[in-house]
Amino acid sequence: MKNLREKQGKNRDTQMLSWAARMLYIGALVALIVLIGIQQSCNSSKPFSGTYINSAGSEFSLANDTLVLEQVEGNQYRIHRMTGYRLISDSGRLGSYRWEKEEWFAVYDPEREIMSEKRHGKQISFTADCSVMTVGRRAYQKIN
Template sequence: MKKQINLLTMLLVIPALSLYSCENVHFADGRTGTYVNDASSGFSIAHDTLVVEQGRGNTWLLHRKTGFQMIVNGKPGRHLYETEECTATADPNTGVLTESRNEKVIEFPDQNSMTVGKRLYRRLN
């Protein structure tokens, strides 16, 4: 009887672990990459690049580079650049990332895009 219970437990646990493992690999493969966003207004022009990579466990590393120009008297000014490094935590149930410093919500509506708040980024690779 004890051997039957152990066998039954193994038959249930191993497939469950396999599915969990595959889901985590899919999550990692589906989110890592380079994403870009271009935005402009009457005040500035900005080009954002965000590199997403998986850290340890449910932690993700975000590397952001932004190039922008302020518009002065209707003309673009000189090019300025900023970089930012931060981390995010993944919700294991939804796949949504929450950026640690400002608690920005990062979602992946499909394999080719990402949203950070209301900004839509398209995936390059």
């Protein structure tokens, strides 16, 4: 009788252990699915908004470009472009500082992963982490 009770107790312990292992396995699977879902949602809504800068120079001028991207709605973005430049004279002297402002509108195509600016037809692309934006052949570094 005592052996029978011990066997039944061991069977119950084994069943409980098996049940706990199943629950732990199911919990780990659910956590993995949730983490994958969070990662996918982060990747689908890229953080384009921010300020990007570029500096350029030649024998004729020095220029600093600043682009500020802001999301308007959905995949539509407004881009504020501010360019400051100094012309270099024939004698090599820097001229006075001048600046220009423009406002662009662009639409992001998630399938092609390219933003298209409407007025000038510029194609805008981003690195995977959105730290560098390329407009044509110019690369702009994200600063915030």
